[in-house]
Amino acid sequence: MTGAHFPAEPGPATAIAAPDTQRLAHAALAYIAEPADPVMTALSRSWTPAEVIALLRAGGVPGGPWPGLDRRLPRWLTRLREAPTEATLDSWHRAGIRLVIPSDPEWPTQLDSLGAARPWALWVRGHGDLRYACLRSVSVVGTRAATAYGNHVCADITVTLAERGWTVVSGGAYGIDACAHRSALAAGGSTVAVLACGADVTYPRGHEELFDRIVGRGVVVSEWPPGRLPTKRGFLTRNRVIAALSRGTVVVEAASRSGALNTARHARDQNRPLMAVPGPVTSSQSAGCHEIIRNWGAICVTSAADVVEVLAFADDEPMREGRHPLLPLDQLDLETSQVLSVVPGRTGRGPASIAAAAGVGLDTVMRCLGLLASAGFIERCPQGWRKRRESQ
Helix, strand or coil: CCCEECCCCCCCCCCCCCHHHHHHHHHHHHHHCCCCCHHHHHHHHHCCHHHHHHHHHHCEECCCCCCCHHHHHHHHHHHHCCCCCHHHHHHHHHCCEEEECCCCCCCCHHHHHHHHHCCCCEEEECCCCHHHHHHCEEEEECCCCCCHHHHHHHHHHHHHHHHCCCEEEECCCCCHHHHHHHHHHHCCCCEEEEECCCCCCCCCHHHHHHHHHHHHHCEEEECCCCCCCCCHHHHHHHHHHHHHHCCCEEECCCCCCCCHHHHHHHHHHCCCCEEECCCCCCCHHHHHHHHHHHHCCCEECCCHHHHHHHHHHHCCCCCCCCCCCCCCHHHCCHHHHHHHHHCCCCCCECHHHHHHHHCCCHHHHHHHHHHHHHHCCEEEECCEEEECHHHC
C-alpha cells in the first residue's frame, strides 16, 4: 500500500493553514481518532493537524505504508463528517466547555514530555486555569475500593498539600480519587479531574455534585470531545495525562492489579517522582503500593511533608516548605498583576476586599487568586490571602 484513498473534497492538501483552521484541525483530530492512537500519532510526526485533516479530505495519505490505517479509515471518515465546526465550538464554549490546544496560553507545557503521544487537544470545564493550576500540582491516585485507612491517609495528605498551595490532580473515580478531590476542596484548594469521557459527561453518575464543586474551584479536563462516553481502554489511556500534568504522583492505596498502578507506571516511564503510601501487610488493598516500593523504586511517603520533600529534592531545590514563584512577574496578565499588587504582605485580606481594592469583580479575583496561589506568589492565612515571603 502506497497510500490510502477515498472520495475527495476540493482544496489543496498542503495549503498553509490559518490560525482558525489549525484550531479546528486540532479539534477534528481529537474528535475522529482515539487519544494516543498509534496510526494518527505516526501521521502527526509527518504533518501538522491541519495538513492531516486536509489530506484526509483531499483523497489520500501519501507515502506509507501506514499499518492499521485501512482499519481506521472508515471510522475516521464517518466521524470527520461530524467533526466540530466553529459554531459547534462556540456552542460548547457558551455551555462552559472550552477547547485548549498546544499553542494556547492555558496549555500545560509539561504535556510535551509525552512526545508524539501528547493530546491533540483538551476540553476544559471550570473556573480555574489549567496551566497555572498544574505548575504546582501532585497527582493522588488509588483504588476505587478504598478502606477507612486509605481514606484517612489520603485526606490527611491532600488537605495539607492543598493548604500549602498545591493543586491535587486525580481521575474523578470512586474511592481514593474522590477522597483526594473532596479533601482538596474542603481545604479551600484547587483540584483537577482528568476524565476518560467528555467533560460534560458525569461518570461515575454519583459524582455530579463533586464535579460541579470541582468546576467551581478548579477544572475538569478531557481529551475526549463533549458527549463521548467512557470505555475501559479510555481509562488506561487517560492515566498518562494524569501522570504528565503533575510534578509527581502519589499512590495512596492500590491492590496488585489496580488501575492506579497504570498511572504509576506512566509516572515512572516519564521520569516523574513516584511515591507510595505503605499499608498494613495483611491488606490486599495496599499490595500494589508495596510492590512498586519494592520493585519500581517508588519512594515511601507517609505525610504531605514527605511528598513536598520528595518534589523539592527532585527539583534540586532546598528541602523546605517555602518556594520561589514558578513564574516571573512579567508573565502575569494585567488583571492578575493588579490583584497581586493589593494582596498584603503580612496580615491577610479576604477575596471581597481584594476585589474592591483591585477594581475587579469577585469572579475575576477568585480566578486570579487561584493563578497566583498555583504559581507560588500568595498563600492562605487565617485572615484570607497574603503574599508568600519568598515572592516579596
